[in-house]
Amino acid sequence: MIELRELRLAFGPRAIFDNVSAVVNKGDKIGLVGSNGAGKSTLLKILAGIESPDSGEVAKPGYATVGYLPQESLVAGSRPLYDEAESAFEGIVAMREKMARADAVIRSADPSSPEYADAVSEAGEIERRLEDAEESKLRSRVExxxxxxGFKISDMPRPCSEFSGGWQMRIALAKLLLREPSLLMLDEPTNHLDIESIEWLEDYLKSYPGAVLLVSHDRAFLNGLCNRTFHLSGGRLETYAGNYDFYEAESAARRLHLERAAENQRRAIEKTERFIERFRYKSSKAAQVQSRIKALGKIGRIELESGEKRIHFKFPEPERTGQIVLDVSGVCKSFGARKVLDGVSLRIERGERAALVGVNGAGKTTLAKIIAGAMKADSGRVELGLNVKMSYFAQHQTEELDKSNGVLEEALSAAPMERKGEVRGLLGSFLFTGDDVLKKVGVLSGGEKNRLALAKMLLRDFNFLLLDEPTNHLDMDSKKILADALAAYRGTYLIVSHDRAFLDPIVDKVYELGPSGLRAYPGNMTSYIEKIKAEGRLNLKNSPAAKKPASSFKERKAEAARRRAEISAIKKNVARLEGEIAAAEAELAKIEAEMAEPDFFKRGARCASAAEAYSALKSEIDALYSEWDRASALLEEPQSGG
Known part of the structure; x- marks a missing residue:
């Protein structure tokens, strides 16, 4: 459907994309993964036409449309929520306006006049087109x-300007889902969603009729939705035919295979080089030496990307607390007329590893601030237990960083003497490597400041952790490091988060904050979600598969005729290409097996001929796949019936 052809892009000496090619087909649900700074968001912007590559192109058929939701996308203006969302259907809205004008003429014109007859005819045509577009179902789809x-029926007439930034993002996402582009691109769509909305979105996108390409650090979301994974690293794009778990396993297997082949090649090359060096000046061996020199010059060296060093972080042994770590009783908090917390009570015991969840606006962050002493409750009490030392992390703590310090200096300021040796390693685990640790805090991005604040918090002396959305702005590796450290931690913690995959292996109790107060669910996140589904609070099976607005009758007939005329020839061409690809790949596999053999370089002229054949086959296979992708994309075009 949409093809990336040899994209190249560099920022100074750094290559962001180096000959990146891929095909996105109808129905693909693709997770785009890679480390922070690999170029994931840039690739989405190129596909959306917002940015341009240095060379290469994005090819798509004329009927294909692209929709893009960046990480920050606010809705301006004061239109009511429902009207803003409904504006995604521009064609239907325009037809309604035409119908209103035609109705006005019908009501005011003389029934015997030409204007009246024209208005009646136009109204009839518009009514037919609205029926084709299923206009009668529009309200139910939008709502x-x-x-x-996560919006309520009572929110529908509210002006968009009344909603906070996170809810504004939901409005933008809703409009994009309703617009239903051929390729839907989402950059971190779950960042502003609660668990119930994430579950709904995952289910909705599974039945989305177009293609979906998304950037996300939510492992559970990627695993539940994606049937393909694109990995972007070092300017190269690798494709995997499965979800994130499949990508991790397959990527490791590919690297292991490549490492073995590279090691065999290295040994063979060293052996050949020793032969050349030993017999370079012996006339009796001159022909053999020259043959091997030529073979070495032609062989394609197997290059391995440097593997990212796995950093392990471990919390120190915490001081033992009393049995009761935290006791919250009857806490109430209101903001103006809005009561956020109404008599909330909570007791955390020693060794408890708990998550605090709930819909956005339920008061999770407010409760965390009250527990930490960063906000006063209107009534109720909060007591820490015997020997409890609490360490609290929240997004606003970036304001407490000293902007004049370097990153390393700022982190060292929080570390007790016995832990100062751990600081560089901890900073590395949160993406501050090399010269990054010398950057001034004042020039860091918002995400970098959040990571630094989290690192500082983890360096303090504590035995009770209170974390509010700690995984925001962390990539997969950093989240894994933090999760591993928490799993091994022998203290107590309470984590506010909507990241299911992060929480699942590290919590044994889930507290849900809702309108009726706080409710405890023993078990991990998987257990919690199963329980609320059983309670009927996740109505996922009734999530509507989006329906494409119908085109006109004439357009549908023309499209169907065109497809019937072409389909047979396209299928034959695809079958032919698949046969040629299979034959070429089989031949390539034979050559690769031969080249991986330790004594390959002993074979003289065969080395050169094998290298030439290998290079030619690679080019041939790439060309065949490009042709096959284009032909297959034609088969994926929407087919209309008469």
């Missing part, structure tokens, strides 16, 4: 999507 993303 269903908005409610799936």
């Amino acid at each position: 269903s999507v908005l409610m799936g993303l």
